[in-house]
Amino acid sequence: MTGGQIGNVDLVKQLNSAAVYRLIDLQGPISRIQVADVSQLAPASVTKITRQLLERGLIKEVAQQASTGGRRAISLTTESAAFHSIAVRIGRNYIEITLYDLSGTHITGTAHPFSYSDQQALTDGLIEHIQNFINNNQNVMKELVAFGIALPGLVNPEHGIVEYMPHIDVHDFPLADIINKQFGVICFVGNDIRGLALAEHYFGASRDCKDSILVSVHHGTGAGIIVNGQVFLGYNRNVGEIGHIQIDPLGDKCQCGNFGCLETVAADPAVVKHVQHLLDQGYPSSLQELEDLTMPAICDAAVKGDALATQALIRVGNQLGKALAMTINLFNPQKIILAGNITQAQDIVFPAIRRCVETQSLSKFNQGLPIVASELYNQPTIGAFSMIKRAMLNGVLLQRLLED
Numbered sequence: 001m002t003g004g005q006i007g008n009v010d011l012v013k014q015l016n017s018a019a020v021y022r023l024i025d026l027q028g029p030i031s032r033i034q035v036a037d038v039s040q041l042a043p044a045s046v047t048k049i050t051r052q053l054l055e056r057g058l059i060k061e062v063a064q065q066a067s068t069g070g071r072r073a074i075s076l077t078t079e080s081a082a083f084h085s086i087a088v089r090i091g092r093n094y095i096e097i098t099l100y101d102l103s104g105t106h107i108t109g110t111a112h113p114f115s116y117s118d119q120q121a122l123t124d125g126l127i128e129h130i131q132n133f134i135n136n137n138q139n140v141m142k143e144l145v146a147f148g149i150a151l152p153g154l155v156n157p158e159h160g161i162v163e164y165m166p167h168i169d170v171h172d173f174p175l176a177d178i179i180n181k182q183f184g185v186i187c188f189v190g191n192d193i194r195g196l197a198l199a200e201h202y203f204g205a206s207r208d209c210k211d212s213i214l215v216s217v218h219h220g221t222g223a224g225i226i227v228n229g230q231v232f233l234g235y236n237r238n239v240g241e242i243g244h245i246q247i248d249p250l251g252d253k254c255q256c257g258n259f260g261c262l263e264t265v266a267a268d269p270a271v272v273k274h275v276q277h278l279l280d281q282g283y284p285s286s287l288q289e290l291e292d293l294t295m296p297a298i299c300d301a302a303v304k305g306d307a308l309a310t311q312a313l314i315r316v317g318n319q320l321g322k323a324l325a326m327t328i329n330l331f332n333p334q335k336i337i338l339a340g341n342i343t344q345a346q347d348i349v350f351p352a353i354r355r356c357v358e359t360q361s362l363s364k365f366n367q368g369l370p371i372v373a374s375e376l377y378n379q380p381t382i383g384a385f386s387m388i389k390r391a392m393l394n395g396v397l398l399q400r401l402l403e404d
Helices: 002-027 032-039 043-056 119-136 175-183 192-203 268-280 295-303 307-331 341-360 382-393 396-403
Strands: 059-064 074-078 083-090 094-101 106-113 143-151 154-156 161-164 187-191 212-217 221-227 335-340 371-373
Touching: 002 032, 002 043, 002 074, 002 382, 002 396, 032 043, 032 074, 043 059, 043 396, 083 119, 083 382, 094 119, 094 382, 106 119, 119 143, 119 175, 143 175, 143 192, 143 382, 143 396, 154 187, 161 175, 175 187, 187 192, 187 382, 192 212, 192 221, 192 335, 192 382, 212 307, 221 307, 268 295, 268 307, 268 341, 295 307, 295 341, 307 335, 307 341, 335 341, 341 371, 382 396
Parallel strands: 083 143, 143 187, 212 335, 335 371
Antiparallel strands: 059 074, 083 094, 094 106, 154 161, 212 221
């Protein structure tokens, strides 16, 4: 019983500290009186929490506001520059590592080819890359407070356990614990697409709304769904596998075992395969001259008016639009964000998506619904950092820093 009460007291402390920090971070400069008013916490509690945050260097006092009579209020803002975090994006054959401060400011970064055939090779290679990064950046690194790791696959984000990756076998892979034990710093692990959706909500295209859906078209096709400012997670903490909505029952076999999934027509490898098939059949196109057919090359050709590339991308837009219409009917988002190479031809792809959305989803849901390109797709590690930002705003990381 006592343990439960202590746990509850700690949780209340964490939530109250987070409420104060979040207000200062999102609405600062803000006075203590305003913080108490908005948070509905007692002024004495706000004073105590802000004192702790000031002593830890997480917030600072700034110029006084204009007096409205009585004692003049001092404003508070967050202080981020003294605290650093390492964000890691693990791809199928590469790794990117970035040093950020707590505001999301990019300090320095590196990228390397990274091949791994199994769980142990991934662990050993990751630790080596992180250690080299730390060794090479000792001169700029300040207090290291967290790691964030984003990767393709299914993750239990609460415990940092990787349950599935699309290209290697993993078995309840406790990645967060491994990194924490190796470097003595808390680690957050999550799915790359869900991380990007959260990053867009904090820093990018969907920061102006609470409900959004991000669809990423890359090696596969996946979605991150934000509901009321939080990543929406299902029963087993993973949701948004839009790539496995069946679009064509007579279509190609998908890696998941089903036939005609969206991913078999609207992922980069599927688009390249389709265009190559048309070229092999002798259809005229400027793409015939290329030795290496890639998604950016197809987008570039379409933008320049190549008929074959244009038709191929309109086909992709139609298929994406079908799947998005279903998702819109289910979630009624305020905004749709598209991420991936395909956005390089958004003037061709987006109208095709919109036509399908308008004919196949409820008009009340699609009316005035913005469909926009990701603002952060070219920052591969920002999704990993967004998990660290979330841990500051919800108090998980914040409380650790206050207790250090």
